[in-house]
Amino acid sequence: MSIAEVRTQAGLTQDEVAQRMQTMQSNIALREAGRTTPSTRTQETFACAVGARLKISFELAHTS
Template identity: 55%
Template sequence: MTRIADLHEKWSRDPEYRAAYDRIGPEFELARSLVEARTRAGFTQAELAKRMKTTQSVVARLESGRMYPSTRTLERVALATGTRLRISFDPT
């Protein structure tokens, strides 16, 4: 069976694939960070939602990358998970 990482490595040799992947990379990184903050805090999506005073479906959308959260929403996640929100711009 082919692993997804192997496929990604193969496809990354294609400039069009690489460009498309690079465009959505920040969305994946944000989604990964949200899941990581929640799981490190030991919460289910429903538990995090309750602490944020929202619904589990909102947390699921945040974690899927299908939603562009405001800074305020990200601050609510940080407060609920006991983490610090840090936004940065790194040189390319």
């Protein structure tokens, strides 16, 4: 699920999430557009701001 979908399901606007994360709305918009690569800490902060739990997993790449 994308961060935009998570935020929307939480019923929050970009501005509300930004306030909870103590950042600017434009930073949230950039993350949702995939124009930045947030750190794990930022992802954890986002998850907390929207009332979600961060889950990180690995998948092996299959080579031919």
